[in-house]
Amino acid sequence: PNDPSRSLSLSGHVGFDSLPDQLVNKSTCQGFCFNILCIGETGIGKSTLMDTLFNTNFENFEASHFEPQVKLRAQTYDLQESNVRLRLTVVNTVGFGDQMNKQESYQPVVDYIDRQFESYLQEELKIKRSLHSYHDSRVHACLYFISPTGHSLKSLDLVTMKKLDSKVNIIPVIAKADTISKSELHKFKIKIMSELVSNGVQIYQFPLDDETVAQVNTAMNGLLPFAVVGSTEEVSVGNKMVKARQYPWGVVQVENETHCDFVKLREMLICVNMEDLREQTHTAHYELYRRCKLEEMGFKDTDPESKPVSLQETYEAKRQEFLLELQKREEEMRQMFVQRVKEKESELKDSERELQNRFEQLKRLHADEKAALEEKRRLLEDDQSSFGKRRAAAQLLAAQNLTSNGKKDKDRKK
């Protein structure tokens, strides 16, 4: 039972003014996570801008223009500046705007963002979870690269940004701004912003609630979209080496605020509002995703009978349902397999029987032939023996004839 809060004044130094320091120290030990998604056509300068922003050389390779579908490539890096460790993930679209039919181009991007939310939601719903050591992969900022046509936004741009504005903080930038003149740029920016407004696209607004930064944020909000130029090459200007692009007609200096808005982008994205970007992602975009997802799965908050952990129960119930479904399918597959095995088995049995029959047949044939041969042999033997007998008889007769002839001769001689 809580009484309402009373305001008290302290009569001495207590020491809890060190709390922000304690909090910051803890975060410094843990390190920070920041995830940027870059959407833009192939060759528009996404990778170069990231290299320039973070003053380092991320692994890049030129993408081909012949990707059949938009893909996303995410790379994670550990950066460190003084005592701050940052785990930065840069996600680039590959092949965006290259297809003949761009109707589904936004889908892989939306899917990627949703997958990160889903992953976080899964972790949050786990029974045994470790949220503070979970690598947060949710997209905190989305840099949308607008082609420097100087005219207006492309329909692909509008469609894509509209699909993303409720899922991620969109910061539109005009890429390769060194191809537009100052006056054209001014008109271009106005055109872009009015198109965004008239199409109801909600881009990220730099927050105005903290008076320390409200002023600079208001000014910057009015300069969107930032016209940027990226370069990691150094050119000598005056007596210094600066990041720049060298043309025959002059040198475009990246960090010169009269040449382009790069410094403003870095200021806003990293130095002033990084934490707010992370917070908006967590408290607005992620919450929206979570709410929609849970409602879609069939949960409700406002059930008067709802018991304390009905969310968990329903979730478990759904999970059971799903598992049962899986089991059923598994059973079906097994049945089918058994059936097929039976069929094959009977097939094989038939073949076996057939072979057996043929064998029997051949055996009989063989036996018949053998019997026939036996018969012939017997006949032959019979013949032989009767011939033998006849020969013996003939010989005997011949011998008898001889002796009787001899007697006759003897009788004659006498």
Add this chain to the structure above:
Amino acid sequence: MTDSAKLHQPHPPPKGERSHAGDFSYVGIDAILEQMRRKAMKQGFELNIMVVGQSGLGKSTLMNTLFKSKVSRKSAQPNPEEKIPQTIEIKSISHDIEEKGVRMKLAVIDTPGFGDQINNENCWQPIMKFINDQYEAYLQEEINIDRKKRIPDSRVHCCIYFIPPTGHCLRPLDVEFMRRLSKVVNIVPVIAKADTLTLEERDDFKQTIREELRANGIDVYPQKEFDEDAEDRLINDKIREMIPFAVVGSDQEYQVNGKKILGRKTKWGTIEVENIAHCEFAYLRDLLIRTHMQNIKDITGSIHYEMYRVRRLNESNAGPGLAPGQAPTLVSAHTNGQTKVNGGPPNGMAAQCEVLTHEM
């Protein structure tokens, strides 16, 4: 799709101040510390401290001394009654205090009646229930579909347990309470009214207490198992060698050597509360407020609360005796205490607390 993390250094790493005009390599990542600080200052902080101990041990005075203002329950009531309540009551008072731009919502939770009854068996129960109720409230809000941007944190971050300065050893009540509660909340034991002990008696007493805590497996704050790294362990080991802190509280100021200090004046001298030669109040204050406050809140949030959540979520799914729609409610001891939890005795509160203790 994600390649393994690679270590990159913006070259060369800048030192010192933030001016980036002409500083080739400055990115500005370290500005996030400032951003975090700003956000924290804007949001303010919450802290909930519970004080437990028999009446007359100086709990209210100590709270007032710690926060240098009248934060105790007695000070909040116009006519504080000195009657010892018949049963243990749990009273929570909230205060908004501010120091150097840092705003804090401090809740002091008092437990009058603890240890004052003739039969003190199960005196820890209402306190355990209160602590679990706060976890429950937080959990409820967390699992809502439409939930608040910042979930109000009423969880008890720290429980200061007052040990009477007998000089002998812990009483069964102390052991029982600390054994059970150290599993669900950060316990900071203190020796109350330490001005009745000489330094030798104090050291012996502390030694005995430490041994008894160890023998009974009682893990008080800072818990050994939650030390994060070697540096932490070093600092916390020093603290662990000093607990329990022997404290004296006072909200009266006296002049000593020309300075105004908080103290207790007696015929034989003035005890200076913030003088570490006299008592260990300063160490307690430093631990609780100046160095480990964030850590105390972190351990409550990421360890004690998570353990409660795991138990709770497992309970609602498990249990042969538990129908799907009938989640156990730890709401009130007054409703039918017939809730069976995993086949324990149908004695509502005791069963649940038993189960909770057992499953640990």
